[in-house]
Amino acid sequence: MAQFSLEGKVALVTGASYGIGFAIACGYAKAGATVIFNDINQDLVDKGIAAYKAENIRAHGYVCDVTNEDQVNAMVAQIEKEVGTIDILVNNAGIIKRIPMHEMKAAEFRQVIDIDLNGPFIVSKAVLPSMMKKNSGKIINICSMMSELGRETVSAYAAAKGGLKMLTRNIASEYGGYNIQCNGIGPGYIATPQTAPLREKQADGSAHPFDQFIIAKTPAARWGTPEDLVGPAVFLASEASGFVNGHILYVDGGILAYIGKQP
16 A cells, blocks of 8 residues: 555664664665664674665665764764655663662663663654654654563663653654644563573573563463564554554564553
């Protein structure tokens, strides 16, 4: 359907050398968009370019630290000069540190907040002027179920993602009049390199206890895949979502709707 086409659009997906960001960017390319991504160093950018090439996608890669405002502004200016103005921004770059709160150093907490919350603020701020000028734009923040729930060892991540949920709503509130839609995607537990330690087999060959826990808590009875996020991401980047603003779309296999099985 034409409503879901991204033909002629320029999409920047941060931190999209692999994982969720890579899957979303590939989906955008297949929907017709020109894909741009960044990562923290040249090695990751080179690996990303090679991965896109293997999918027959010509992606534009830039080295940029999303927490460095000068680097971000320079990257956005370079993209506008070399590729075109950014129509779609996906704030995907992020980290997680699984450390009990009473053992976490303040510097570690700040690092998570800096990448997962300040980064989306900085990159969104950089692309907004051009979106305002052309009276059109899509910003999609990769939030999390931790925007809604707490859990052991992820205090910094939950704080950052809860803040990102509210930043999403505020961007929608502040810039909706410019025909800019800002929404979030809240992935459930997705099988990526970042979550691989939680799915490792135990020495006796049994499933990791956390793996068993997630399967039991998910009505879909499985982990999600990066590809599960592609359809929602295309929808939120397309004209089909032109009157959807400030919404967090949870793609979690039903976890947030489910109280769990009776013991």
